[in-house]
Amino acid sequence: MLRALEIRDMLIIDRLDLMFQPGLNVLTGETGAGKSILLDSLGFVLGWRGRAELVRSGAAQGEVTAVFELSSGHAARGVLEEAGLPVSDELILRRVNSADGRKTGWVNDRRASGEVLRRLSDTLVELHGQHDDRGLLNPSGHRTILDSYAAISAELAAVRAAWAERRGARKRLEAAEAALAEMRAEEEFLRHAVEELDTLAPGPEEEAELDTRRRTMQAAERIREDIARASDALGYEGAEGAMANALRWLEGASDKAEGRLEAAIAALTRAMAELDEAGREVAECLDALEFNPHDLEETEERLFAIRGLARKHQVAPDALPELAATLSGRLATLERGAEDIAELTRAVKEADGAYDAAAERLSAARVQAAERLDAAMATELAPLKMERAVFRTEITPGEPGPEGRDAVAFTVATNPGAPSGPLNKIASGGELSRFLLALKVCLSEERNRGVTMIFDEIDRGVGGATADAVGRRLKALAGGGQVLVVTHSPQVAALGAHHWRVQKRIEQEMTLSTVTPLDADAREDELARMLSGDTVTPEARAAARALLAG
Structure with missing residues (x-):
């Protein structure tokens, strides 16, 4: 999980040191205060492709350091070993962006490429938001998500092996036919x-x-x-x-x-x-x-x-x-x-049959998993005030390949009788946020432990009891792990185990962003501000205390 984030001279942040904890970590602040800059900075040190210009105006370079704690079986250890980098219980990522645009990264004090950082990030962090094209909203990844939920690694391995044998048999036949044709010509x-x-x-x-x-x-x-x-x-x-x-x-x-x-x-x-x-x-x-x-x-x-x-x-x-x-x-x-070609043709037919059988078993396992996922989604959507919405995992024939011959897509219908369609086209902003949250809760099992999940304003467009339900699902999701939430919802913020406030300040005619950890009294002030706006009323303070009391 993410333990520390140090930012130097990035955009409107001059110097920032954050220490994160397990559980639900909440970041709040007014629009434009710099919450998204934190995510941009974290994405920068993880090698994500984002803004081209990140260095603070007037600074020679910007720098971000992220410290992660790795469990004994964490997937990042395998990436480090494959890349020939030092492996320990603590993983330190550091990346520097010079004013001329050059970027340099280090992993545990060893130089590392952006590609290595991105491979590590896949094992360390998941980002979810309304514009999340890296994860749940990307249809090309739905089959992988379903396979992870289904826990069908054995069936997948069998299909991959059968595909490799099938491809090898076809290549051997093609090579033999080409060689025979060439020899017949001479x-x-x-x-x-x-x-x-x-x-x-x-x-x-x-x-x-x-x-x-x-x-x-x-x-x-x-x-x-x-x-x-x-x-x-x-x-x-x-x-x-x-x-x-x-x-x-x-x-x-x-x-x-x-x-x-x-x-x-x-x-x-x-x-x-x-x-x-x-x-x-x-x-x-x-x-x-x-x-x-x-x-x-x-x-x-x-x-x-x-x-x-x-x-x-x-x-x-x-x-x-x-x-x-x-x-x-x-x-x-x-x-x-002719005799050899006949033998190789028989081998291709046998390989085709073995692949078809393995792919059929994989398809059956996916169908069963899809039914379980749809049922689990129905259970999760009800507390989020979407009990009338319908989530479906559609499995259709696709091009055969090493992952089988199924195309998988998540579709939704937000109201009874309404046509279903792709998740990212049918749902509104608030509905989409709740679909994503429910889907993530369903997918978050023991295999996801050790990954820091980040939700960027996933509660946008919801309020009241629905926002409270979103917060409670996030809190449950953070149990035994780590969740970071950027939110404008006081109901969600009140359920956080740790709370930071992001603010802007002006020093010497320069706008800077600061992040402050909040104690109990400061949390009450922040929730009251979120409830009432610029003028904090006694009623807002009372409501803030009630939210914190649960």
């Missing part, structure tokens, strides 16, 4: 490309292997003759034979050389081993360079075929196997396309 290309790729069947990295083999075979003809000569020179008719003879001769002479040839013989033996190794390597190279000229032709043909196919499809040669798999998959999808 069916001839797919079949030809897959056949061509399957026929060639290029392997991964085959192009590099073929290129290496081709270059090797091309080089073989040029180098094989020299390698063959080298092989002959290393063989028995060449170096190997000569070294073998030399070794045989040296070994024959070694016994008579008294050891002088041993090192030479050892070196020659090692050289013979190396020569043998070289001969084997050269022979293996000659074997490797032995090829059939037809092999070169076949290698070149396949290499050029792979490269040509890669250019045709604008991919690297090594990507051809992956391309073949992709195109084969698309062709397979095309070939089983």
Whole structure:
């Protein structure tokens, strides 16, 4: 609930500090004293869109701070957590409006956008008045109001889930149909490309292997003759034979050389081993360079075929196997396309059926809740001197969506036999105020606790016993919670648990507004003024005392 409101340099308020309490808080004062400015200032700090120019004339900036008390399960805590803002039992909102129009907001000393402030305000404050287009008078919100009254979150969740599945099934079918149509348009290309790729069947990295083999075979003809000569020179008719003879001769002479040839013989033996190794390597190279000229032709043909196919499809040669798999998959999808479409169509029909069933259950729950709400409204309207008025919650078929397929509108008929119509078009100002109050009383259950309700002159146009009935409903509505009422009715003001008077004063040729909390004596004076006008009579004071006595 709202605990404190501090206003600095806003319109005709220079400095104002208000401490609010639970229960029914009443603000009274003459017309033009500044009561609406309080609401404008509160709306400003809550991020509501209102007047463009709020800064007091001559001031550099205007500033409003609002302090709210949050219960443990208050919905504002979830908004704070989602926005990454500090969460505690006390919520401090502050917003500054500079003279050049720039607005800056803070939540618990952290910078926050106007959007975050507005999301918080939805959990903190409800404003009701004759021009309330944010709440009960807005037909687009009537279905949400009825759902809140009906407490049908489970049915709503089921419809939302069924709608999401239905939408997903339809999207999958549409995507499959579009893909199938696209593939059918290129069916001839797919079949030809897959056949061509399957026929060639290029392997991964085959192009590099073929290129290496081709270059090797091309080089073989040029180098094989020299390698063959080298092989002959290393063989028995060449170096190997000569070294073998030399070794045989040296070994024959070694016994008579008294050891002088041993090192030479050892070196020659090692050289013979190396020569043998070289001969084997050269022979293996000659074997490797032995090829059939037809092999070169076949290698070149396949290499050029792979490269040509890669250019045709604008991919690297090594990507051809992956391309073949992709195109084969698309062709397979095309070939089983009719079967897939049939399966997806069955899924759409099942999703449609599940949504229809969930929406039907939701509609039935809404119809039952509408009957309960209409009966509750009849009970609430009687004490407000509107026992002949008829309130109806009309449920008609609407466009299917995640919230079901019902259109909901609150209609009224103010007199028996009179045609019914929209709430905000049929009722007069005073009647409208009472309809709104009765509707709010019906909707105000435990789920609304923690929300500060503000009624801006909702009792306008009524007086006497009817005004007293309005005040008593407001007092009942404030039980266990917090209600702020801006009123011109002494009957309503007398029922407030806390009373403030809004006055204008002139200082140095400047009009300023002040708000003063009233004690018992001051309340009597204020009620007497409201009853009699500028001149307070003894009779007005007596009437004021009687109102305060209840």
